[in-house]
Amino acid sequence: MTLSIIDGQIEKRIDPTAKIHPNAVIGKDVTIGPHVYIGEGVKIGNGVIIEANVVIEKWVTIGNDCHIHYGTIIGNTTQDKKYKGEKSYVEIGHRNDIREYVTINRATEKGGKTLIGNDNLFLTSVHIAHDCVIGNNVVISNAAQLAGHLQIGNNVIIGGMTGILQFTRIGDFAMVGGYSSVRQDIPPHMLVEGNPAVIRTLNSIGMDRHNYTNEQKKAMKDVYKIFYRSSLNTTQAIEKIRKEIKETEEVKGFIEFVMTESKNGIMKRGSADKVGDSNTD
Structure with missing residues (x-):
């Protein structure tokens, strides 16, 4: 197994069963668990913890101090029928906590990016589709399903089992109740819920x-x-x-x-x- 290792990497923190592409770049003090797969063109920042059975497929950048939990898949091929094998990316910022079985797809078009900011928490079985742009301090609860091309601002909370239609925008400090079906844009500071979701009130508690x-x-x-x-x-x-x-x-x-x-x-x-x-x- 050939590694591109930044100076100071503690090699013993990489489990011997992990499979890492020769051109992947692994930062300092990274922990990589059993049966992890890290593919072509992946860059892992410093202090990242990657637990067992994670797949980071290809062309993914992950910032410092992220924690990626068991069974997560990042950078897999977009589920868009228009995709024809173009080189596209996922870029993830710092200090994100990505829980078990989350899936984050690459973008569809050549050079496109799925972008995730800093200090986010994605709970178990969240799906983030191609070309989504997610800000900072966002909480997405269990099994929420985000379709392609979403734009989600900062300090947003999305309840569990929520589905969000493609191309939807969600403004800063908005809150979405669990089990909602979001089909239209949510302005900043609004609280919404329902199937279909509607504006219920101002998110005063968030303020x-x-x-x-x-x-x-x-x-x-x-x-x-x-x-x-x-x-x-x-x-x-x-x-x-x-x-x-x-x-x-x-x-x-x-x-x-x-x-x-x-x-x-x-x-x-x-x-x-x-x-x-x-x-x-």
């Missing part, structure tokens, strides 16, 4: 957890009321928001998200029979 100021929370509550609890159409609502609400970073981000071209449309508000919206009053 509290991240120490939003009273000014920031009030601005987003006012945005929510105008956009989701008035009879105005999108253009009218955005115009009213711009005129009446101070443009904090959160308000600016909401406007930019809603005004960006969408393949699936912006998610509508549903009834509050399951998740009340009294906290926006």
Whole structure:
């Protein structure tokens, strides 16, 4: 077994049953468990733990201090019928915790990338399809299924057993309830659930957890009321928001998200029979 080993690698932490491609690059202080397969063009950062029976197929970059648990498969061929064998990639940032049996596919087109940021937690049996872009501090719960070309912002929480349609966008600090079927874009700071999923309320708890100021929370509550609890159409609502609400970073981000071209449309508000919206009053 030939390894491309960065200076300082502790070789005894690589199990002898692991199979590693000759041009794979393994960082310092990496632990590689039994029956791991690491393929062509893979780069593993420092301090990574790769547990037994993991497959990192090819053209994958993994940042520092990630923990990849038993049976995970990263960098396998996209499940897109348009794929014809082109060279494509997965790039994963630092300090990600990827639990058992997660699958992360490479992109479809030549040179394309499936991108994952830093400090994320993907729980057991999550599937992340080709060309997804996931930000930082995202939690995806057990068996959630993400179709291709998703764009997921920072500090998003996705409940277990959720399915998300291809090309969907999810804004920063959004929360998706478990067992939901997400078919449209979710603006930042919204809480959604259902089959099909609809906007239920503002994610006020998420704002509290991240120490939003009273000014920031009030601005987003006012945005929510105008956009989701008035009879105005999108253009009218955005115009009213711009005129009446101070443009904090959160308000600016909401406007930019809603005004960006969408393949699936912006998610509508549903009834509050399951998740009340009294906290926006």
